[in-house]
Structure formats: C-alpha cells, structure tokens
Amino acid sequence: QQQVKQSPQSLIVQKGGISIINCAYENTAFDYFPWYQQFPGKGPALLIAIRPDVSEKKEGRFTISFNKSAKQFSLHIMDSQPGDSATYFCAASKPDYKLSFGAGTTVTVRA
Amino acid sequence: KAGVTQTPRYLIKTRGQQVTLSCSPISGHRSVSWYQQTPGQGLQFLFEYFSETQRNKGNFPGRFSGRQFSNSRSEMNVSTLELGDSALYLCASSLVGTGSSYNSPLHFGNGTRLTVT
Numbered sequence: 748q749q750q751v752k753q754s755p756q757s758l759i760v761q762k763g764g765i766s767i768i769n770c771a772y773e774n775t776a777f778d779y780f781p782w783y784q785q786f787p788g789k790g791p792a793l794l795i796a797i798r799p800d801v802s803e804k805k806e807g808r809f810t811i812s813f814n815k816s817a818k819q820f821s822l823h824i825m826d827s828q829p830g831d832s833a834t835y836f837c838a839a840s841k842p843d844y845k846l847s848f849g850a851g852t853t854v855t856v857r858a
Numbered sequence: 859k860a861g862v863t864q865t866p867r868y869l870i871k872t873r874g875q876q877v878t879l880s881c882s883p884i885s886g887h888r889s890v891s892w893y894q895q896t897p898g899q900g901l902q903f904l905f906e907y908f909s910e911t912q913r914n915k916g917n918f919p920g921r922f923s924g925r926q927f928s929n930s931r932s933e934m935n936v937s938t939l940e941l942g943d944s945a946l947y948l949c950a951s952s953l954v955g956t957g958s959s960y961n962s963p964l965h966f967g968n969g970t971r972l973t974v975t
Binding site: 778783789842851 | 914950959964966
C-alpha cells in the first residue's frame with residue numbers, strides 16, 4: 748500500500764506565485780522526510796529535507812512545513828519561477844528501511 | 859565528485875529477453891538502491907544492497923534480481939522481460955548504513971530507460 752500520499756497530482760502557478768504541495772503519512776516511526784525535484788530526462792535530485800523534531804525548514808525559496816500530530820508535511824515554493832517547473836516528490840523513511848515516495852506533483856510555472 | 863552513473867541510458871529489448879543494468883555509486887558510498895519509475899506507479903522500490911549484501915527488497919517478482927560488487931558498483935538483472943517492465947530504472951547511492959536518512963541521503967542517477975517491445 749502507498750505509505751505516503753501526495754496531492755495535488757499537478758498544479759499550475761503564475762510566475763511569482765506560491766506553489767503548495769501536501770503529503771500525508773501513516774507510519775509514526777518515520778523520522779526523515781525529504782523532497783525531491785525531477786526534471787524530464789533526469790533522476791530525482793534532493794531538494795530539501797526535514798526531521799520530525801522541527802516544524803519548519805527553509806532553504807531559499809523552498810520551505811517545508813511539518814505537522815507531527817497530523818502526520819502531514821508540505822512543500823511551499825515561494826516566488827515560483829519558470830525554472831521551478833518540474834515534478835516534485837515527497838518521501839519518508841525510518842532507519843534500516845526503504846525510502847517511500849509519494850506519487851509526485853507536476854508543477855508548471857507560467858511566465 | 860562524480861555523481862551516480864548508470865549505463866546504458868537507453869535500452870530496447872524484446873519480450874522474453876533478459877537485460878542487465880549497471881550502476882556506479884558516488885565514490886565512498888556503500889549503499890545502492892534500485893527503483894522503478896513508471897507514470898502509473900511512480901517510484902517503486904526494488905531492492906537495496908550494502909557491502910555486497912541485499913538488505914531490503916520490494917514487492918517485485920523473482921525475475922528482478924541484483925548484486926553488488928566489492929567496489930560498491932551494482933548491477934540489476936531482469937529476466938524473461940514483459941511489456942509491463944518498460945520503465946525508467948533508477949539507481950541511488952547513499953553514504954553509510956541502509957535506507958536513507960538525514961545524514962545519509964539518497965543520491966540518484968539519471969536512470970536507464972528500458973523499452974520492451
């Protein structure tokens with residue numbers, strides 16, 4: 748069964764707007780929550796990651812918000828740029844366990 | 859430092875054939891994981907190797923197998939290919955331990971695109 752549920756499947760945002768992608772998980776033992784960015788023809792690249800003892804992490808225009816009690820986490824892309832157009836995957840893992848991925852969100856930034 | 863290298867980039871095979879994919883991890887990385895990516899199923903975990911030992915395995919049939927060599931390079935083999943095996947096969951490496959963690963994240967290669975006709 749899918750251990751990480753991701754939504755929406757796709758979104759379109761205007762240049763300068765905010766993109767928000769949401770993920771939910773069930774396994775409370777998960778202790779590592781990364782986000783990956785994938786461009787066509789390339790493999791996924793680690794974008795940003797968070798541990799459950801932190802509620803928010805920001806790196807440049809990318810922010811992860813983490814809600815441990817709700818078992819949810821989200822990626823916010825601020826001031827979205829055309830170069831941010833890609834597929835984004837959330838993921839979760841625990842020690843000695845595979846990294847489980849969400850289904851992915853295709854983000855299109857319109858100029 | 860060179861990233862994860864996968865060869866070949868593209869493969870076209872016929873149903874019933876077998877195929878071997880190769881992966882060279884980032885220098886110093888000892889764990890190698892394989893994932894299958896398809897539009898319908900997303901990223902599905904195949905297996906993981908650490909120090910030449912399979913540590914984790916996903917829910918794939920026995921036609922999918924792999925191995926890791928003493929230099930951490932890994933190969934994945936698919937026998938008796940089916941049309942449904944057409945996918946992007948991704949290899950990822952991490953520094954230590956098994957799985958993926960905050961201090962030892964997964965780094966992916968650009969994949970091998972397998973088409974089965």
